[in-house]
Amino acid sequence: MKDIECFHDAVSHIPETASQIKKQGRKIMGYLCSYAPEELIHAAGFHPMRLFSSKSDIVLAENHLQSYCCSLVRGILEDSLNGRLDFLDGAVFPHTCDSMQRLSDIWRMNNRYAFFADVVLPAKLNTESAGIYMTEVLARFKKDLEAAIGKDIPDTEIKASISLFNRIRKNLSALYDLNSRHPGLISGRDLYALVKGSMIMDRKEAADRLANIVSHLEKMSPPVKPGKRLILSGSVCDTPDIFDAIETAGGVLVGDDLCTGQRWFEGPVMEDTPPLSAMAQRYRDRVTCPAKHSGLTTRAENLVSLVQKTRADGVVFLMLKFCDPHTFDYPYLKERLDGAGIKSMIFEMDDQQQSLAQFSTRIETFIHMI
Amino acid sequence: MPEKPNETVKIKSAKKMRDLMTAYYLEALSAGQNHKPVAWITSGGPVEPLVAMDIIPVYPENHGAMIGSAKMGEDLCAKAEDMGYSSDLCSYARADIACSVVKGGPIGGLPKPDMLICCNNICGTVLKWYEVQARFYNVPLFIFDTPICHGAYTPEIARYVRTQIDEYIAFLETVTQRKLDHDRMNEVGKLSLEGQRLWQKVLNTTAHKPSPMSAFDAFFFLALIVTLRGTRIAVDFYKELIEEMEQRIRDGVSSVPNERYRLLWDNLPVWHRLKWLSSKFSDHHACLVADTYTSAWCGTIKYIDENRFLDSMAEAYTRIYLNIGVDQMAEEVLNMIRFYDIDGFVMHSNRSCKPYSFGQMDIMRIVREKTGIPVLMIEADMTDPRSFSESQVETRIDAFMEIIKQRRG
Structure with a gap:
C-alpha cells in the first residue's frame, strides 16, 4: 500500500525527509524522548523530528562519552558531531535519565545548531506541585521558542497543533487496536515504520496517511494468522529485524510498552482545557517512562493490564544495554508478571545490534515454551 | 629548627572519628528497641528536618562505602545480579539491595527503615533504588525532586522545591505522628x-x-x-x-x-x-x-x-x-x-x-x-x-x- 510505503521512505531516508521539509520553509527541531513537547515545537512553526541513531561506528563521541553510556545516547551524539544532523536548526532535551541529562550538557557545550533548550521536567509526576511545576516548565519552553522566532505563539496555534497530534495518536491507537484484534493484519515492520514515521515526517501528511491506512485496513478481511501473541517492553526499539525475527519464530505483536510505541502516542491531550496544563496533564496521565515516578506499582499494573487487555501469551523485555531506569525495574516487573502467570523473556541489546542470531534462537525457544 | 618527619604521622582524630561512627551505627541499629523511627536518606538529601524531629537518619550510600572499603562489594553485587539486577547498575544500589535480603555486609545490614527519603539531586539512580526498597520494606517513600540546573536556578524550580519542603515536613509529621518544633x-x-x-x-x-x-x-x-x-x-x-x-x-x-x-x-x-x-x-x-x-x-x-x-x-x-x-x-x-x-x-x-x-x-x-x-x-x-x-x-x-x-x- 502506497501510504505505508511513504512511511518506510521517510524513516529510511531521514536526511532526504528533512531536506523536503526544509524546502517548504520549516525549520527542524530535533528531540530524543517521548516527553518532548512536540505540540509547542510545531505551534512555533518548527518541524519536530525525533532523533534516532544512524548506528554508525562511534568515533567522535568517544571523546565525550565513555563506553558504559548507552548506545542510543552515544550514537546520536556521534551523528551530531559527525555532521550527519546538520539539517537540524535546533534540539530540545526533556529531562529523563542521567545519560540524557549529561548528553544535554555535552550537546550544548559542543552545539552546532542555532537553537537549544532544556525542558527540565519533574521526575515525580504524581503530586499536585509537580503538576504545577510541569505546566510552568512548558511555559518557559514556550517563551524560549518565542524568543527564537521573535513572536508570540498564540493559544489558537497550540490548540491546532494539539488537535493534529491527537489525530495522529487516535489513528495509531486504532491501528494497534485493529492489529491486536486481527494479528497479522499488518506486519510488525510496517506497524513500527508507521509509528517511527509519525515522529519524523510532516505531521499533517502523517495524520492524513494514517487515517487512510486505518480505513483501508478496516475494510480488509482479517487473515488467519495464528501465532503466540506477544507484548514488547523496553525503551526504544529501532531494530526492525526484531519484528521479523519474532514473526518468523511464530509470534505476533499485539501491543507494546515502548517509548517508540504506545507510551509515546497513547492518550490524547484534552482539547477543552488551557493547552499547557492539558499537555502537562497528559504527561502525568500517560504510561510512564521508568525514569519518572508515578507510584511504586504503576508500571507493573499497566503492563499486566496491557497483557490482559490484549490477551497476550507473553512479554518480551528488550533492554538497551546501560539503560539504568529500565534495568532497575526489570526484576520487579518480572516478579509481577510471574505472579500473574504471565511468561516473559529478556533480551539485552545495543541500538547498534549487529546480529540477531542469538535473539532468533531465544525467541524461538520462548515461543515454544509458552 | 624542627625536624622534618619522613614517615607518615597518623592523624590522631581518626580514632575519635571511628568511635563516633560506631556510636552512631549502634544507636541506629538499636533504634527499634528504643522506639526511635529510622529514615533511610540519600547522601545529598535534606537531613535537617529528620534531626530536628529525632528521626534517626541512615545512609545506604555511606553503608555502600563501608561495604566497598571492607572489600565485600563483589560478593553482595553478585548476589544482586542473581536477583536479576544487571551488573551495569550502580554498585551501591546493588550492594544495598542484596544486603537488605541477605543481611550481609560489615555490620550485618542496616536497621529496617520506617520511611525512605529520596532526593534526586545526585542522580536518577536513587529514585529507582529507593522505589525498590520502598516495595521491599513496604514503607512510605518521600521523593524530594530537585530539577537539575543545567543553567539557572529558575523561579519555577525555586517554587517547586520550596513547596516540597512543606510537603516533606507534612510527610514526616504524618509518618511519626509528631509535630516539627520550629525552634x-x-x-x-x-x-x-x-x-x-x-x-x-x-x-x-x-x-x-x-x-x-x-x-x-x-x-x-x-x-x-x-x-x-x-x-x-x-x-x-x-x-x-x-x-x-x-x-x-x-x-x-x-x-x-x-x-x-x-x-x-x-x-x-x-x-x-x-x-x-x-x-x-x-x-x-x-x-x-x-x-x-x-x-x-x-x-x-x-x-x-x-x-x-x-x-x-x-x-x-x-x-x-x-x-x-x-x-x-x-x-x-x-x-x-x-x-x-x-x-x-x-x-x-x-x-x-x-x-x-x-x-x-x-x-x-x-x-x-x-x-x-x-x-x-x-x-x-x-x-x-x-x-x-x-x-x-x-x-x-x-x-x-x-x-x-x-x-x-
Whole structure:
C-alpha cells in the first residue's frame, strides 16, 4: 500500500525527509524522548523530528562519552558531531535519565545548531506541585521558542497543533487496536515504520496517511494468522529485524510498552482545557517512562493490564544495554508478571545490534515454551 | 629548627572519628528497641528536618562505602545480579539491595527503615533504588525532586522545591505522628551550616604546602558531615580536627612525606583500593590534596541563610555539585586547581555513577586548555572491584607522574 510505503521512505531516508521539509520553509527541531513537547515545537512553526541513531561506528563521541553510556545516547551524539544532523536548526532535551541529562550538557557545550533548550521536567509526576511545576516548565519552553522566532505563539496555534497530534495518536491507537484484534493484519515492520514515521515526517501528511491506512485496513478481511501473541517492553526499539525475527519464530505483536510505541502516542491531550496544563496533564496521565515516578506499582499494573487487555501469551523485555531506569525495574516487573502467570523473556541489546542470531534462537525457544 | 618527619604521622582524630561512627551505627541499629523511627536518606538529601524531629537518619550510600572499603562489594553485587539486577547498575544500589535480603555486609545490614527519603539531586539512580526498597520494606517513600540546573536556578524550580519542603515536613509529621518544633529546626539549621563551614575549613587546610592531610583522609572524615550534619557532634569534632590540622601545619607534618606534587581527584573514591592508590601516589611524592567529591557537602554554603534555613535550603540542596551543568562543574574544578595550586588532575571514570562520569571528558578538555596541567583518567567502580585492573592503573599512574615530573622539572 502506497501510504505505508511513504512511511518506510521517510524513516529510511531521514536526511532526504528533512531536506523536503526544509524546502517548504520549516525549520527542524530535533528531540530524543517521548516527553518532548512536540505540540509547542510545531505551534512555533518548527518541524519536530525525533532523533534516532544512524548506528554508525562511534568515533567522535568517544571523546565525550565513555563506553558504559548507552548506545542510543552515544550514537546520536556521534551523528551530531559527525555532521550527519546538520539539517537540524535546533534540539530540545526533556529531562529523563542521567545519560540524557549529561548528553544535554555535552550537546550544548559542543552545539552546532542555532537553537537549544532544556525542558527540565519533574521526575515525580504524581503530586499536585509537580503538576504545577510541569505546566510552568512548558511555559518557559514556550517563551524560549518565542524568543527564537521573535513572536508570540498564540493559544489558537497550540490548540491546532494539539488537535493534529491527537489525530495522529487516535489513528495509531486504532491501528494497534485493529492489529491486536486481527494479528497479522499488518506486519510488525510496517506497524513500527508507521509509528517511527509519525515522529519524523510532516505531521499533517502523517495524520492524513494514517487515517487512510486505518480505513483501508478496516475494510480488509482479517487473515488467519495464528501465532503466540506477544507484548514488547523496553525503551526504544529501532531494530526492525526484531519484528521479523519474532514473526518468523511464530509470534505476533499485539501491543507494546515502548517509548517508540504506545507510551509515546497513547492518550490524547484534552482539547477543552488551557493547552499547557492539558499537555502537562497528559504527561502525568500517560504510561510512564521508568525514569519518572508515578507510584511504586504503576508500571507493573499497566503492563499486566496491557497483557490482559490484549490477551497476550507473553512479554518480551528488550533492554538497551546501560539503560539504568529500565534495568532497575526489570526484576520487579518480572516478579509481577510471574505472579500473574504471565511468561516473559529478556533480551539485552545495543541500538547498534549487529546480529540477531542469538535473539532468533531465544525467541524461538520462548515461543515454544509458552 | 624542627625536624622534618619522613614517615607518615597518623592523624590522631581518626580514632575519635571511628568511635563516633560506631556510636552512631549502634544507636541506629538499636533504634527499634528504643522506639526511635529510622529514615533511610540519600547522601545529598535534606537531613535537617529528620534531626530536628529525632528521626534517626541512615545512609545506604555511606553503608555502600563501608561495604566497598571492607572489600565485600563483589560478593553482595553478585548476589544482586542473581536477583536479576544487571551488573551495569550502580554498585551501591546493588550492594544495598542484596544486603537488605541477605543481611550481609560489615555490620550485618542496616536497621529496617520506617520511611525512605529520596532526593534526586545526585542522580536518577536513587529514585529507582529507593522505589525498590520502598516495595521491599513496604514503607512510605518521600521523593524530594530537585530539577537539575543545567543553567539557572529558575523561579519555577525555586517554587517547586520550596513547596516540597512543606510537603516533606507534612510527610514526616504524618509518618511519626509528631509535630516539627520550629525552634529546634532553627537550631539544627544553624548547626548544619556551622558543620558545613567547619568542613570547608578542614578541606581548606590542604591549601598549605605541604598538605597536612590528603583526599584519602577527607574520604574518611567525610562520614560525619554526611551522617551527622545538623548535630553538635559534627560541629565539635570538626573543630578538633581543624585544630589538629593547624598543629600539623605548625609542626611541618605532611600527609605525604616530602610532598612534591599536588593532585586533584574527581568522582567518588575507589573504596576497595584506597590504601593501594594512596601508596601509589605517595611513592611518587604526590599528594591528592583535594577532590570534587568531599567538597560537595560544603559547596552550597553561599545559598544558605541561617535565619531562613528551611527557605534557603531549597536552593542549597538543588544547586549541589552534581545537579548543575557540566560547564559549571568545570568552572568549580578550575577554581579548585587555582586554590590548591594543583599539578595534575586525576579523574575516576566510575562505571557506577553516570551523572558524575558523563561529561568528565569535556571537563578534561577544558582543564587541559585552560591550565595545561596533565590529566589522568582511571577506569574503575567505587564498590565493585571486578572492573578494576591493578596493573593497568599502575602503569598509567606511573606514566602520568612521569609527565608531571618532567613538566615541573
